[in-house]
Structures are given as C-alpha cells and as structure tokens.
Amino acid sequence: MGLVIRLFTLVAILVAVFAVIFTVDIFKPYRQKIIDVIPDSIRNSVISISDVKRMKSGKVYTKEELSKYKGENGSPVYLAVLGHVFDVTKGKKHYGPGGGYEFFAGRDGTRGYVTGEFNDKGLIEDISGFTLSQIHSVNHWLQFYMKDYTFKGYLLGNYFDEHGNPSEAKLEFDRKLVFANKAEDEKKADIVMFPPCNSQFKAGQGKTLWCSNFSGGIQREWVGVPRQYFRPGETHARCACVKNIGPPSDQPDTKNHKNNGDLDNPGMKLYEGCDPNVDSCYFPEK
Ligand code: HEM
Structure with a gap:
C-alpha cells in the first residue's frame, strides 16, 4: 500500500512539474530541450494531451475556403497538414506570395512535405503507401506547426468530416504512428549503440x-x-x-x-x- 501511495505521489509531482513547465512562459526556452530527451512514443502523447484543449476549439474549413488564405491582397496565410489548419501569417516570408514555400499556402499538401514533390501532383492530402519512417516525418511537420504557429481548425476532406470528427484515414494514421514512433525510438537507440x-x-x-x-x-x-x-x-x-x-x-x-x-x-x-x-x-x- 505504501508503495502505491509513493508511486501516486511521484506521478502527481511529475504531472505538476510538467504542467508548470508547459504553461508558464518563463520556461518556454527550456521546453524544446525537455521534449527532445523524451522518447518519441511518450513525447507525442504528451504533446497531444497538451494540445487537446486548443484543438477542441477549431472550426471546420472547406478546401475552397482554405484556398482563399494565400496572403494575397493582405489576407492571412493558412495551410493544412494532415487536415489540421494553421494560421502561418507570421511566416509570410516563407509562405506568402513570392516566398520560397508559397506552394504550401491555402491547401493541404501533406504528401509533398515528405516527398519533396512541390507541384500540384505532389502537394496533396493523400499519403497512402507511406512507410513508417515517412509517417513519422508527417507527424514531425504536424508537431512543428502545432508548436510554432496558430491552430485554427480542421479541413473537411481526407482526414476530418464536416463536424471535425476524424475519418478512418486519420484513425489509421494514428494507429500507424504508434508503430512509427516505436520504430524511430529503436532507430535512435541503434545509432547510440x-x-x-x-x-x-x-x-x-x-x-x-x-x-x-x-x-x-x-x-x-x-x-x-x-x-x-x-x-x-x-x-x-x-x-x-x-x-x-x-x-x-x-x-x-x-x-x-x-x-x-x-x-x-x-x-x-x-x-x-x-x-x-x-x-x-x-x-x-x-
Ligand atoms: C522535403 C524537403 C523540404 C521541405 C518540405 C521543406 C520545408 C520547409 C518549410 C515549411 C520551411 C518554413 C519553416 C517555417 O515555417 O519556419 C522551410 C524553411 C527553410 N528551409 Fe526547407 N524544406 C525542405 C528542404 C530544404 C532543403 C534541402 C534546404 C537546404 C538546402 C532547405 C532550407 C531551408 C531554409 C534555410 C529554411 C529557413 C529559411 C529562413 O528562415 O529564411 N529546405 N523549409
């Protein structure tokens, strides 16, 4: 019984410490360093939990609506990764008109992030046939936008329906991601050994x-x-x-x-x- 109480106290202290680090702004510079030492399999679930509240408040965009946010005539710049819409206006030098990555704006070009095929054929939502390593890479980009930009909502399409509920393709991605994170942790351990x-x-x-x-x-x-x-x-x-x-x-x-x-x-x-x-x-x- 004593052991259970001690374990419970330890978990409670850890949760409290993480809650403080991930919510109080003065700890912001240390967050990435902490995230980097946590194995991917644990890290991604921790990040998902911290993003849940923010993600519940998202609205659902149609593709036509999203395509209007390309930074033209002073409009904001939005893009989507795996059906998650982000406001990337603060990165306008990359994504706005004339920027080196302007082709990502106003659409979900998930496939292109990993294949590097930056044209209409490659900049699509569909990632069928991706290996676990490529799935890991998609998630890396998703986490990047979650961390550095503003989450706005979901894109009605391959990954979410009109209510913002995940499709079978999104659920399949989540299932494969568990294996992808595990494989990536093993790869990292292999590199160390x-x-x-x-x-x-x-x-x-x-x-x-x-x-x-x-x-x-x-x-x-x-x-x-x-x-x-x-x-x-x-x-x-x-x-x-x-x-x-x-x-x-x-x-x-x-x-x-x-x-x-x-x-x-x-x-x-x-x-x-x-x-x-x-x-x-x-x-x-x-
Ligand atoms: C699949 C291949 C690649 C993808 C999907 C990709 C994607 C991106 C994206 C989305 C950004 C903007 C990040 C932000 O919002 O802050 C970026 C920035 C950048 N990328 Fe790439 N990139 C790729 C390959 C490369 C390669 C091969 C190089 C260099 C040879 C490169 C050099 C850079 C540099 C220097 C920046 C920062 C630019 C700045 O801050 O002004 N990228 N990349």
Whole structure:
C-alpha cells in the first residue's frame, strides 16, 4: 500500500512539474530541450494531451475556403497538414506570395512535405503507401506547426468530416504512428549503440571511413572500430563504429565477457582490405 501511495505521489509531482513547465512562459526556452530527451512514443502523447484543449476549439474549413488564405491582397496565410489548419501569417516570408514555400499556402499538401514533390501532383492530402519512417516525418511537420504557429481548425476532406470528427484515414494514421514512433525510438537507440562512422571521399584518390568519440554525432567515451553493420532484417549495411572493449552493450553488467565489446554481434562484418583492429579504414579508388 505504501508503495502505491509513493508511486501516486511521484506521478502527481511529475504531472505538476510538467504542467508548470508547459504553461508558464518563463520556461518556454527550456521546453524544446525537455521534449527532445523524451522518447518519441511518450513525447507525442504528451504533446497531444497538451494540445487537446486548443484543438477542441477549431472550426471546420472547406478546401475552397482554405484556398482563399494565400496572403494575397493582405489576407492571412493558412495551410493544412494532415487536415489540421494553421494560421502561418507570421511566416509570410516563407509562405506568402513570392516566398520560397508559397506552394504550401491555402491547401493541404501533406504528401509533398515528405516527398519533396512541390507541384500540384505532389502537394496533396493523400499519403497512402507511406512507410513508417515517412509517417513519422508527417507527424514531425504536424508537431512543428502545432508548436510554432496558430491552430485554427480542421479541413473537411481526407482526414476530418464536416463536424471535425476524424475519418478512418486519420484513425489509421494514428494507429500507424504508434508503430512509427516505436520504430524511430529503436532507430535512435541503434545509432547510440552503433554510431555511424565519419566518412570522406576524395575524387581520384579514395574513401576513408573512421571512428572518433563523436562520430555520428554521438558523444561517447570509446572510439570503436569501423564495421559493416547489417541491422536485423536489413540487406543493406551501413558503416558503424563498434565498441571493441568491455562487455557487450546489451549486457553491460556481465562479468563473464571477452572484453571485446560488440565485436561478436552477428550483424557485424569486416571491411575487406581494412585491419580489423584500427579505427580508420582507407579504400583507394580502383
Ligand atoms: C522535403 C524537403 C523540404 C521541405 C518540405 C521543406 C520545408 C520547409 C518549410 C515549411 C520551411 C518554413 C519553416 C517555417 O515555417 O519556419 C522551410 C524553411 C527553410 N528551409 Fe526547407 N524544406 C525542405 C528542404 C530544404 C532543403 C534541402 C534546404 C537546404 C538546402 C532547405 C532550407 C531551408 C531554409 C534555410 C529554411 C529557413 C529559411 C529562413 O528562415 O529564411 N529546405 N523549409
């Protein structure tokens, strides 16, 4: 019973701390840093909860109505992502007439955000066929607009009906997003365990792959050695810096280890022509 009360108190304190940080303005500069360290799967549900109140107040726009908000003749600029309409007038230099991203204004061009196809064929709501990684990317843009711009309401179309209720396509997106966030968390953990190598290609000379204690943007105490790394289920390898001392990363507390880190991981393959013990491999151009 004591444990339940202690757990309840801890959760209550955490909720109170988050509530203060996400509502009091002086904490605004720290919010993104806090959000960045939370795993995607938790982060997105926290953000959704904080957005619920704001999102309930939205109105429903038709496509014709939305198309009038392109910043022409001093009108505001609106756009939609995944059927969520935002006022982006404060970003008029990007989205207004003559701006580098004016093609996003007055419509829902969700697909184009991810494919980079910035024409009438690519700037559409439909995202059928998207991979989990692309779904994650759509959500990234949605969260970006939620954070930086003003939510106005919903677009009557692929994702919401005339009452602002989510369609089957939106519900399917939400279901897939759970898996997409999980896959992205796993990808991030994989990058930390097996950080990408540094690489440099010099035309006419060759390619160098090397490890340092900051390669792949992962600050660490060890340097590691370059290996071809095949993630489970993947046929393409990437260059990973593999920890070559201490216990394996997935059994950090084991005493019974060969002091060769992750070198025995079955996904690792030696680079032909590179000494297995060095932290830098040079492959002259043939
Ligand atoms: C799929 C590809 C891309 C998409 C969907 C995209 C989208 C966007 C959007 C929506 C903005 C405005 C953000 C805001 O409201 O503040 C923006 C800004 C910007 N983008 Fe991209 N972008 C893409 C690729 C690129 C690439 C490849 C580069 C550079 C080579 C680039 C450079 C920039 C820069 C520098 C800004 C900021 C401009 C400023 O603040 O004046 N973007 N991008």
